[in-house]
Amino acid sequence: MTKFFSIAVQLRAFDRVHEIYQQTNQLYAQINEEITRQARERIGYLNQSLNDLVAHVGSIAPENLVQQAYALNQEHVDFSNIVVDLGVLQHNELQNVN
Structure with missing residues (x-):
């Protein structure tokens, strides 16, 4: 059972x-x-x-397209500079910690 x-x-x-x-x-x-x-x-x-x-x-007219491409390139450069600046800030902060 x-x-x-x-x-x-x-x-x-x-x-x-x-x-x-x-x-x-x-x-x-x-x-x-x-x-x-x-x-x-x-x-x-x-x-x-x-x-x-x-x-x-x-x-879009070609000349307008060139202007927009230039503006986009400037935004990219500005963004790249911000990233570089942030990297420098982080490096400096690490130096201050040490």
């Missing part, structure tokens, strides 16, 4: 493990579907943004 009871408990435990395994697989499938849906939406949005940007760049 005890052996039969032990086997019954093991079978119930196995059934529970199998049930949890199936639920886990269902959750993984739902997560995968949601991730795929969000990725497709994002790709669609980025594709539309890229198309809008290409259309905008195509409509």
Whole structure:
């Protein structure tokens, strides 16, 4: 009788493990579907943004485009200087700690 009871408990435990395994697989499938849906939406949005940007760049007069490129380059230079300044500040702070 005890052996039969032990086997019954093991079978119930196995059934529970199998049930949890199936639920886990269902959750993984739902997560995968949601991730795929969000990725497709994002790709669609980025594709539309890229198309809008290409259309905008195509409509800009060349001299205006050069001015915008120069302005972007200046912003990049300014940003680079800020990063360098931050690096110097951090170095000086480390020197002060020592």
